[in-house]
Amino acid sequence: MAENVLKIEIREDNGKGVARKLRAAGRIPGICYARGEASQAITLDPIALERLIAKSAAGMNTLFDLEGGGALSGKRVLVKELQRDPASGKTLHADLFAVDRTQKIHVSVPIHLTGSAVGVKMGGIVDHALRELELSCLPDSIPEEIPVDVTSLEIGDSLHVRDIVLPEGVTLLSDDDLSVVSLVAPASEEVAAEAEDEVAVEGAAADGDKEEGAGASSDDKRADS
Numbered sequence: 168m169a170e171n172v173l174k175i176e177i178r179e180d181n182g183k184g185v186a187r188k189l190r191a192a193g194r195i196p197g198i199c200y201a202r203g204e205a206s207q208a209i210t211l212d213p214i215a216l217e218r219l220i221a222k223s224a225a226g227m228n229t230l231f232d233l234e235g236g237g238a239l240s241g242k243r244v245l246v247k248e249l250q251r252d253p254a255s256g257k258t259l260h261a262d263l264f265a266v267d268r269t270q271k272i273h274v275s276v277p278i279h280l281t282g283s284a285v286g287v288k289m290g291g292i293v294d295h296a297l298r299e300l301e302l303s304c305l306p307d308s309i310p311e312e313i314p315v316d317v318t319s320l321e322i323g324d325s326l327h328v329r330d331i332v333l334p335e336g337v338t339l340l341s342d343d344d345l346s347v348v349s350l351v352a353p354a355s356e357e358v359a360a361e362a363e364d365e366v367a368v369e370g371a372a373a374d375g376d377k378e379e380g381a382g383a384s385s386d387d388k389r390a391d392s
Contacts (some may be wrong), residue, residue, distance in 0.1 A: 174211065
């Protein structure tokens with residue numbers, strides 16, 4: 168994984184007023200924390216951070232080496248959370264986690280489907296249900312993505328988390344019974360099948376009503392006699 172440098176500064180003041188001034192100056196507030204250590208308030212350039220994330224194939228799992236920030240300088244960090252403005256999408260706050268390269272961490276890694284399912288030629292539709300896997304691994308071993316080959320899927324087939332082969336040293340945290348991808352029948356076929364089921368159910372109900380009606384008539388006759 169390529170190394171990236173993120174410049175930061177230590178932030179002495181807190182509060183909404185401070186945050187507004189920082190954003191007006193083109194910076195945002197943030198927090199840097201680590202296991203067993205007190206968190207440190209920082210400031211950074213949100214555009215620089217977004218550019219580093221965008222150019223990396225690892226996306227939000229990109230590791231950054233901090234520059235500036237006193238004792239934080241040289242630490243390797245992972246972006247744990249970005250708070251964005253719901254209207255503009257602009258980054259408002261960043262949480263950074265300083266990693267220990269000898270300790271495993273919990274990360275979410277995207278699933279990438281590869282190949283072309285054979286069932287697609289028969290009209291099947293790929294339903295990609297699970298987009299990310301929860302994994303545990305060393306910081307320098309975070310996979311950029313988890314490939315899942317769908318080539319052999321026919322209509323009605325599914326692949327589950329338990330079917331995925333993970334890289335060496337990576338531990339699965341997600342439920343292994345979760346469905347990752349399925350090849351489903353076209354909607355028109357599903358609707359037709361549902362309609363047939365409904366007709367069958369209605370037919371069975373009607374036959375039942377006839378039998379009950381016949382039984383009631385017999386009882387009435389016995390009662391009259």
